[in-house]
Amino acid sequence: MSEKLKVGITIGDVNGIGLEVIIKTLANNRILDFFTPIVYGNTKVASFHRKAIGITDFSFNVINSADQASEKRPNMINCWHEDVKIMLGESNSIGGKYAFLSLEKATDDLIQGKIDVLITAPINKHNIQQDEFNFPGHTEYIQSKTGSKDALMFMISEELKIGVVTGHIPVKEIAENITKETILAKLRLMHNSLKNDFWVQKPKIAVLGLNPHAGDNGLIGSEDQDIVIPAIEEANEMDVFAFGPYPADGFFASDNYKNFDGVLAMYHDQGLIPFKQLAFHNGVNFTAGLPVIRTSPDHGTGYDIAGKNIASEQSFKEAIFAAVHIAKRRKEQDDLLANPLKIRKLTKDRD
Known part of the structure; x- marks a missing residue:
């Protein structure tokens, strides 16, 4: 794991507030000092949301794979190329279809180690249901993909x-x-x-x-x-x-x-x-007990405020930093287990 972590981000329901809180979070360039963001979505959909909330000085660096990510820009992988009809505030099959495409690609990259952690924007647990997603929510889907018993x-x-x-x-x-x-x-x-x-x-x-x-x-x-x-x-x-x-x-x-x-x-x-x-x-929703790290904000799709530029990005930002901190702690833990002398020194220092 490199010192600067690659943070994968799914966009959630395209008709909700997911991309709004993502863009608001990543619009602050100082955040790039701490991690490299890779959003799994579509640039046209992102542009629609950016215009809806009136942010003009922001854009994504478009890449084809996580290994092409720039550390100096927010990155986006296009998970589909067709045009999408966005209906802000509406729960429909379109929102579920593209939320799943984003989640599927990001989860695969997470499991393969192409990204270090995953942050999931809110989905609608009803409209995302399909042949490939028959789960109550993110937690159960990612648990299944990792083969974890619990x-x-x-x-x-x-x-x-x-x-x-x-x-x-x-x-x-x-x-x-x-x-x-x-x-x-x-x-x-x-x-x-x-x-x-x-x-x-x-x-x-x-x-x-x-x-x-x-x-x-x-x-x-x-x-x-x-x-x-x-x-x-x-x-x-x-x-x-x-x-x-x-x-x-x-x-x-x-x-x-x-x-x-x-x-x-x-x-x-x-x-x-x-x-x-x-x-x-x-607050942050963290799926504990898995070999991978996934967090999400503690709110839902926010259909009632979608596109109105009033959604708070604070919980989403907290979800990112929680995942980054957990990843760093796990790496330090692994390093300590690989070097028993460090454990003895830390124990001695605490005493």
């Missing part, structure tokens, strides 16, 4: 890092998918990510209860006593320091989350509602 949807910010046991599934299916084995697997993934990706030596993880009041000693459902507590106990026997289960409402209302390095929620909204409340505009 992954953790890990929402990260300075204020809070929270993962979920169950992701994009219907609410009525949540309880049946909460098992001791699944909770343990997600705890291990979070523990390893906190150590290797964020360099927390002994992570403390809070586990939220499934039921209101964490079951209230079995009065409101038995899952917390029969499944969640045994999982926490077994995790601690494996030196994964987990605590709980905590009732979700009081846990966040009392600021108890500040006492932990990570939080494991049982289901999507239990984790993402407080996360977006506490870290909106600064």
